[in-house]
Amino acid sequence: MNTRQEVLDFVKNGHTRFLPHLSIDCVIFGYHAHQLKILLIRHHGHEKWSLPGGYIARDETLTQAAHRILAEKTQITDLFLQQFYVFGDSVVRMSRIETQQTHNTTFAKVGVTLGDNHWLSERTLSIGYYALVDYLDVVVTPEFLVDGFCWLEIKEIPPLEYDHNEIIAKALATLRSQIYQQPIGYSLLPEKFTLPEIHALYETILGKQFDRRNFRKKLLTLGLIRQLDEQKRIGPHRSPFLYEFDLENYRKALEEGSVLAF
Template sequence: MPYTYEYPRPALTVDCVIFGLDDQTTLKVMLIRRSLPPFQGQWALPGGFVHLQESLDEAAQRELQEETGMTDVFLEQLYTFGAPGRDPRDRVVSVAYYALVNLAEHPVQAATDASDAAWFPMDALPPLAFDHAEIVQRAIARLKGKVRYEPIGFELLPQKFTLSQLQKLYETILGQLLDKRNFRKKILKMGLLTELDETQANVPHRAARLYQFDEQAYLALRERGFNFEI
């Protein structure tokens, strides 16, 4: 016989804040339009209830795939939200995650309880269901902090990128201009980029050299005590 608890138990959900960078100039968040109550027709973060036989990470990955069609993306646990009344259906605790994706490589598609899915600029988000506006703000703060000391920003770039694109990524996320000479000197000195024998194609200006992030080099350096810092 299953054990019967003396006290009621809250339901458990996961919610995902998915960040994407549009041409390295606009930080965007992917939202879904709910097709079911509560908040039917309103925009919300992708998410849903955790199944009994799955871990939190598995639930977050499943919800991402079911509601947006996304798979194999950077995904990290963010924070737990459990204020009473945050969900009008029941006592619900949500474990939030944030994801970083390259927009060109991860088109979105609405599914399950979502009637639509779309990218919105961070500074022009519509009203959000539940407490999702608070979750988004928490995710932005985490991204701005972590991008300075871990190379997670490369998840937002195409596989091959220019140094200008890389600098613009950091300027967009941090909301501040960086000195071009100092930025390039610092990032190249780290030894984390592989310079390719390729340049940009089909651009209206002089084609710039392309680079790739060397994840194996980063992991090896980290084992030896290397600290990434922008």
């Protein structure tokens, strides 16, 4: 929604186009050089940040909805969004009051107040989707009702709207758990990378340190990376070997899963 008229139309006629009671929230993890961040937006009139989210149209699939919502809120497209959980247990997911109040703060921008029986005032469960990108590759353009956006490091995230801190915690746990079974890094590292670079990627996402030599052995044993006959010049006494992904094995591991323990 990028004009006042579109917002007014959404409030008035949205119930004919969207399913009530159900929203989607997107956790976009952004990695770059030892830092893992999350994309947050701030809706008009709000002090708290929140995740980009929205409603599911009656005539689109759940997957289509997730991509459209992210594109509408941020103009980000073509991400590999993965569904990870439905949030329907917390107090805020049981009650309509916070939902209604939060919406009313936002819609004040167009001079609208929702009634108690409005479809946007209802109890709303939310389906979480996540993606992992290099945040330098992503251009964010917030929509009309969004006043700003930011990439925040995980440990710096303040209390957010609704249960969005809980959604992020669950997304992070899922990402960390996935990392043991699906390779990552193809779009997050240069085509040729050093062992310290891929090691830092894994350590940053897992939020813990582990032995580099054992890690290298595991990746090589699984056939996910191969060492090149080429070194990177970092300094007079530092020229680590370069590696590249074995794309065939990488894709196979993505499809079939491969278990990485370290």
